[in-house]
Amino acid sequence: MAEQNASCVAIVQARLGSSRLPLKSLLCLRDLPIIDWVIQRLAQAQAIDKIIVAIPDTPLDHVLFEHLQRRGATCIVGEENDVLARFVRAARSTDCSLIVRVCADNPLISGDAVDRLVAHYQKTPCDYAYNHIPKNNLWPDGLGAEILHRELLEELHSKAKDSSQREHCLNYIWDHAHDFRISTFDPEEVWLRRPDIKLDIDSPEDFRRLSLLSLSPDMDCQAIIHAVDTQQSQASKDCL
Numbered sequence: 001m002a003e004q005n006a007s008c009v010a011i012v013q014a015r016l017g018s019s020r021l022p023l024k025s026l027l028c029l030r031d032l033p034i035i036d037w038v039i040q041r042l043a044q045a046q047a048i049d050k051i052i053v054a055i056p057d058t059p060l061d062h063v064l065f066e067h068l069q070r071r072g073a074t075c076i077v078g079e080e081n082d083v084l085a086r087f088v089r090a091a092r093s094t095d096c097s098l099i100v101r102v103c104a105d106n107p108l109i110s111g112d113a114v115d116r117l118v119a120h121y122q123k124t125p126c127d128y129a130y131n132h133i134p135k136n137n138l139w140p141d142g143l144g145a146e147i148l149h150r151e152l153l154e155e156l157h158s159k160a161k162d163s164s165q166r167e168h169c170l171n172y173i174w175d176h177a178h179d180f181r182i183s184t185f186d187p188e189e190v191w192l193r194r195p196d197i198k199l200d201i202d203s204p205e206d207f208r209r210l211s212l213l214s215l216s217p218d219m220d221c222q223a224i225i226h227a228v229d230t231q232q233s234q235a236s237k238d239c240l
Helices: 034-042 059-070 083-092 111-123 150-159 163-167 171-175 204-211 221-238
Strands: 008-013 050-056 074-078 098-103 128-130 146-149
Touching: 008 034, 008 083, 034 050, 034 059, 034 111, 050 059, 050 083, 059 074, 074 083, 083 098, 083 150, 083 163, 098 111, 098 150, 111 128, 111 146, 146 150, 150 171, 163 171
Parallel strands: 008 050, 008 098, 050 074
Antiparallel strands: 098 146, 128 146
């Protein structure tokens, strides 16, 4: 179980070379680049002491690096295909004890959901916890994050050998789930128990769907759920 007063850093995994949706991080959602949505909304989390964006060291991603520098964001560059090594480099640049992993394709990440995740991890005997996907929980897809101790991240770095475990930096935990105490939890509010809702952006269709929502960067979870339900209700009426 984590220390109650451990410093906590959020590391955002971002790149421009996505095969399904190229240049995704700089695509604009309601006139604001997706990466800006992520950082602005993540900054609302009270439990996060520092935000670092970990990006690949490639000519293409240098454009993303310059964009983030202009906005005063802290960036760490590293290996393109070894995301785990990039995460470790970012963690080693701080004196943090806890690592919160955030995907840059979650523009509607909730600072409140992240705070709940950190609180859950600190009070629960576990090695790793998550609420970013509706797996064994009732969270919407894309509001939360993942958390682990820095020591475990270093352990993964030394043990993970498969390319999939290096590219998807926490896969080693799931591939060896019997060796780790994995924990998740449900939202307290009934209205937030919506595992049917997908808020991350993996594909052009995801981007189109979120682009049509009435959104703003300061919206809370309830307003986001309402916007999704309103869109779905209107779509149902249009089909009649």
